[in-house]
Amino acid sequence: MAAKVTFLPDNKTIEARPGTTLLDAARRARVHIRTRCGGKAACLMCKVRVTENAGTGLAEPNRNEALKLGGLQQDGYRLACQAKITGPVTVLVPEDPLKSAIRKQLEKQEEEW
Secondary structure, three states, X not given: OOEEEEEEOOXXXXXXXXXXXXXXXXXXXXXXXXXXXXXXXXXOOOEEEEEEOHHHHEXXXXXXXXXXXXXXXXXXXXXXXXXXXXOOEEEEOOOOHHHHHHHHHHHHHHHHO
């Protein structure tokens, strides 16, 4: 049975099979999550924050993910490449740093006009 996965702030929702990683589901939904290691939990760039159903929508973190996240796990963060979907879940994908810098520069220019 497929589970609904919602990615914020894009507000894109897709159906994903249990056992699928958040990273794979995001790619299917065409939501960009930064990663450099190819899903091996080495770069830590794919951190996302679970906003709904953290305990029921995702499998418990494996040992490697728990070690990498440390205290961030308590704040709802997971590694998208390691977090496996078990039910409906909503996650917040952080804004890409380059995109953020461009957005801030454009906002600053608009204020000056």
